[in-house]
Amino acid sequence: MTLLAAFFLGVVVAGLALPAFQWLKKRVRRYRSATTLNANKVTTVSQVLHLTVQGSPTGVTVIDRTGAVLLSNTPAHEMGIVHERSLNPDIWKQAELVFEDQETHSVELATDQRRPGGRITSVRAVVQPLSLVDDRFVVVFSTDESESQRMESARRDFVANVSHELKTPVGGMALLAEALMEASDDPEQVAYFGERLHSEAHRLADMINELISLSKLQGAEALPDMSPVDIDDVVDEALARNYLAAENAGIELSRTKRAGVQVMGDKNLLVTALSNLVSNAINYSPNAMPVSVSTKVASGDRVLIRVIDRGIGIDPADQKRVFERFFRVDKARSRSTGGTGLGLAIVKHVAANHGGTVKLWSRPGAGSTFSIELPVATQQRGEPETLDPEVSPRLSGSLRTGVPRVGVRRKEKP
Numbered sequence: 001m002t003l004l005a006a007f008f009l010g011v012v013v014a015g016l017a018l019p020a021f022q023w024l025k026k027r028v029r030r031y032r033s034a035t036t037l038n039a040n041k042v043t044t045v046s047q048v049l050h051l052t053v054q055g056s057p058t059g060v061t062v063i064d065r066t067g068a069v070l071l072s073n074t075p076a077h078e079m080g081i082v083h084e085r086s087l088n089p090d091i092w093k094q095a096e097l098v099f100e101d102q103e104t105h106s107v108e109l110a111t112d113q114r115r116p117g118g119r120i121t122s123v124r125a126v127v128q129p130l131s132l133v134d135d136r137f138v139v140v141f142s143t144d145e146s147e148s149q150r151m152e153s154a155r156r157d158f159v160a161n162v163s164h165e166l167k168t169p170v171g172g173m174a175l176l177a178e179a180l181m182e183a184s185d186d187p188e189q190v191a192y193f194g195e196r197l198h199s200e201a202h203r204l205a206d207m208i209n210e211l212i213s214l215s216k217l218q219g220a221e222a223l224p225d226m227s228p229v230d231i232d233d234v235v236d237e238a239l240a241r242n243y244l245a246a247e248n249a250g251i252e253l254s255r256t257k258r259a260g261v262q263v264m265g266d267k268n269l270l271v272t273a274l275s276n277l278v279s280n281a282i283n284y285s286p287n288a289m290p291v292s293v294s295t296k297v298a299s300g301d302r303v304l305i306r307v308i309d310r311g312i313g314i315d316p317a318d319q320k321r322v323f324e325r326f327f328r329v330d331k332a333r334s335r336s337t338g339g340t341g342l343g344l345a346i347v348k349h350v351a352a353n354h355g356g357t358v359k360l361w362s363r364p365g366a367g368s369t370f371s372i373e374l375p376v377a378t379q380q381r382g383e384p385e386t387l388d389p390e391v392s393p394r395l396s397g398s399l400r401t402g403v404p405r406v407g408v409r410r411k412e413k414p
Contacts, residue, residue: 059123059142062130065099067092070137079123079142080109094127095138102135104128108145122149169204173197226354228262228377229270231303235293238274245282252290253278259295261303262377265354273350274305276343277370281309284368301376310367319360323348347372 053060059076063069072082081088087095094105109123122145130137176197183189239253246253263270274293281291292308314322323344347370351358355375362368 059125059140061087061091061140061142063087063092063095063138063140064136067095075144076140076142079120079125079144081123081125081140081142091125091127091140094125095140098127098129098138099135102129102132119146120144121146166204169200173200173204176200226264226266229265229267230262231295231305231374232258232260234267234270234274235295235305237271238278239293241271241275242278242282245279246291249282249285250288251282251285254290254292256292256294256296259297259303261297263303263354263374264377265374269350270354273347273372274307276347277307277372280343280370281307281311281368285309285311297376298373302373303376305372305374306369307371308367308369313364313366314360314362314368315364319362322360323358 053071054073056073057075059079059081060071060073061069061076061081062071067087069082069085069087076082081091088109090107090109094107097103097105104126105128106124106126109125123142124145125140125142127138127140129135130139176193180190180193180197183193235255239255242253278291278293285291289310292306294304294306294308296304296306298304348358351372351374357373359371359373360368361371
């Protein structure tokens, strides 16, 4: 009987002790958590300064007279000022001068001095005494100048290219005007040189207009005044602008059925971009070879516009450069067609400003396909339309089956 009572008493005690144990366990956990939080709080000026230095976007490095790195933050390592506690040799040369004359020195670290594969290509470092009353330490402040260097390089290239490209038509016009004056007594020569002069003047005007357009399309920022634009209207107008050029070359322009979607954007810029692609396809296609434009809704929220030709194609080595300003695949053909070398650069910027992209597929002798992909207006996003135009120009003959056509067939020779 005594054993039985002891057993029940033990069960009761255990039942009462279990909640108490759980409660005690929670209190201990809370106490430890509170202790950790208190320990991590910023309570001293030295902690504030340390966190400030470590969080600074500017590289900060402190060294002593032996070249030992006493303090460095993450940007200093990313910029190559310090690598695995070792100081950059060029920085140490400047530091030795600072230790000697206690003056501020600066140095530019170029690309070949950066770590391979790094995104930082140019760094400016300012080396100065840490304190004028204690000459044992030097501090290095470093900033990433990569973007500024890239922008400056692009500006120089752009100015050089514009100067060179404008010099050609201006020089040509001067020579033609001189020839025109010398041939004032010959009506045939006057007509010939006058026509050439008129052509060069138009080419110069086109180049200036395209430069103005490019100046308005900086970076990939969204345009300020955007409205819903019917993509089918953009295609219709772009094809209409190139109707006469296609007729003169005997080239048939065709397109797929209408996409029936809208995009948010500037209609004039979109028409200009697509017209540039169609004009480019006509200029680089042999006579009587068709040019096709297809539209397709992909994934319900993107519209894909393709301009397909069966022309000379583009060499793989040139495909990465075709969207550069003034770059021409065939300079002789560009001169004969009055090309400025700015059309595809405008296409690239227009696509970027509309939140889209432009891509190229090409093969020498098989033709090219330029694709502009744009986001569909939000209120129209839904199920994608079922269309299956081929990307490759060699297989795109089905694009002309049962669809409306814009353009003319090659005129029969008399």
